[in-house]
Amino acid sequence: KAGVTQTPRYLIKTRGQQVTLSCSPISGHRSVSWYQQTPGQGLQFLFEYFSETQRNKGNFPGRFSGRQFSNSRSEMNVSTLELGDSALYLCASSRAGTGGSTGELFFGEGSRLTVL
C-alpha cells in the first residue's frame, strides 16, 4: 500500500515569499500531523488535523497554517518566509481516532525548504 507522499521534495524561496506544501496520507488514515526538523531545534510539532479540523497545535507563529481536505490530504502554508524557516518539513499520518492517538506515526520523506 502506498506510503505518505509529500510534494514538493525540494524548494527554494526568498524572504518574504510564501510557500505551500502538500501531504497525501496513507489510505484510510484520517489524522495528519506536520513537523519542522532543523539541526538546531530538532523535530518540532507544528499541528495535527483530523477530519478536516485542526485538533492540536504546536508553539509556532501564525505565519504557519494548514488545512485538511475531505479526502484527508493536507496542506501547510508558511507566509512571509524568514531565513529561520529553512528546514525539512515532515508530514505524518496515523490511524488516530476521535479520542486521539497512542499509535505510531507514518512519515513521508519530507519537503526540504531553503529560504534565501
Add this chain to the structure above:
Amino acid sequence: GDSVTQMEGPVTLSEEAFLTINCTYTATGYPSLFWYVQYPGEGLQLLLKATKADDKGSNKGFEATYRKETTSFHLEKGSVQVSDSAVYFCALTPSGGSYIPTFGRGTSLIVHP
C-alpha cells in the same frame, strides 16, 4: 511539560559491536514510547514501541523496555551492522488529553566495517 532526553551523538561503533542509546522521559501518567529511525534523505520510520510499563518492544534485532521506575526506554542491539547507520529518535505520546508527540533530539549512529 513532557520532555525526552537522548544521549548525544554521534555514536561510532565497529560492525558486530553492542549498541545502547539511552533515552529518559518526563511525562505524567503512562505515555506510549517509541523509537523511530531516520536514514539519510528519508523521513522517520517506526522501529519499535511500548505502550505500558515493563513492555518490551523489538524489531530487526533492536529492543527497548519501558521502565516506569526509571522513566527510561533505552534502545539496544546485540550486534550492529553498517546498514544500521542512521539517526535514532526516542519519542512519546501522552496517555490522555493532548495528542502532541514529543521527540528527543536524535542520536546519530555510525557503524564502520
